[in-house]
Amino acid sequence: MIVTVASGKGGTGKTTVAVNLALSIGDAPIYDCDVEEPNVHVMLQPTELETREVQLPIPEVNRESCTLCGKCAEFCQFNAIFVGKNGVIVYPELCHSCGGCALVCPENAIAEVGHTVGQVHITEANGRRVVYGELTIGEPIATSVIKAVKNEVVGTEVSIIDAPPGTACPVIETMRDSDYLILVTEPTPFGLHDLKMTVDVVRELSIPFGVIVNKAGIGDDSVTEYCKGEGIPILMEIPFTRRIAELYSRGIPFVEELPEWRERFQQLFRAITEEVEHHDQ
């Protein structure tokens, strides 16, 4: 079973929920798909076991056989290849690795070579498998690194995935194949607005979901009212307290210092499991 923790708005507490949930329910592995700014490892301080490069194929033009006909550049939808008077320039960060240029080249002058866009770190923290992706700084396209992290998810065991913020393609890529989505929000106008956007996306994916209201008490009741009106279950409310904020600032998962929360996360997890079984039937 894959449980993915997501949110439209950034900084609502996705990583906090993912980490504290995992710590409360045994040794469930965590996969950090927020590859632009991964933070799970900042909280769990794991030991690195293995690092894998994430590579995408990009074109390499053989200057001997290239006739500068320009068909590749004409075909490329992403302006990633430019044919000038004296040669061809490839812009790796614009390339979407579709392979079209190699396909259309009449001289077979284009081969594809690997271009590193990020890394996947396979790590371990107190016997728990922690896998996180890291997009190379300056590379724009995160989805391939997200896919590489998700490829590490093993079989049918319970897995917790930490998603990136937003509602665009990296988020959809992360949510695909999940059995349940926990949407973390905060009770503010920004939190509500971005929650609504996320709910629109999630409903299209037809994955069961519920909401955790983090930093409860800082704003207004509009998130609670919205969820009631829409029939969306509120799975948990985590109050805003200086204590929890301060623990987070030090990178400490709060269930370690406030053990009564372990039981609450276990309850939440039981409810999710029932919901998923119900949904599957």
Added chain:
Amino acid sequence: MISEVAVVSGKGGTGKTTITAAFAALAKDIAIADCDVDAPDLHILLQPEIQFTDDFVASKVAVIDPDSCTMCGLCEEKCRYDAIHLPEIDRIACEGCGVCEYICPVGAIQMEDKVSGVVHTSTTRFGPMAHARLHAGEGNSGKIVTEVRKLAIQLAKRHAKNLVLIDGSPGIGCPVIATVTGVRLAIIVTEPTMSGIHDMERVLSLMHQFRVTPMVIVNKYDLNPDNTVMIEDYCHQEGIEVLGKIPFDPIMTKSMVAAKTLPEFAPDHPITETLEAMWRRIESRLSEVAGARS
């Protein structure tokens, strides 16, 4: 010459939009661009009156005619995005490369324009504003960000403003790169948490790569004074100016709930004064950076 200042953060939820909105209220003669097209929130505080809306087409999408398709499977085999499961093409997974159209032996696939989102130009009580909304699940966030910046520059020209204030998105990927490319000055809003520091370092490397001058604001600095010192030391070592610090104060959220910027909601509050001092410094730094470039 119109300059652009972008507010970014790496980590989400550090207070970018609240701070951008406050700067918009304090600045004179600016145009505003909300480049957080993935989860835009600035409009909640600025309540723009939309003057113009347009569909934004940045790419193509493959459309298959099931009647002429022979189910040969060649397109499915060549598609690198796993978007084709005959007889259907997944519009979200399709990146519009055109390989399937090219490879189809019977011409059953055609590329059509794909609307990725909408762009708006608007008026607000602080100046003209360009903003957008990416449709759920879409890619092309970088291209729509570039379009919003272009629209904001046009608005600035038309209304004789010399500065565009940009609210960016979290992260370091596509939309952030499109937000800061060619911008002179970026304000990095961070918070004194281990994650905030980690993410700030990554976004600072990105600024360095794209030769954007960064200035750092530590928001909610009193939640962890030790970490705040760590951030200040780090910036000092790296030669990065710390623009200032803002304490944690519920008034920030209260003003958001009232749909107002802080300078409007609490004009005499100490944080408003801090933000005023920061904005003055941004303006003077901007002229220094502009001078150094030209």
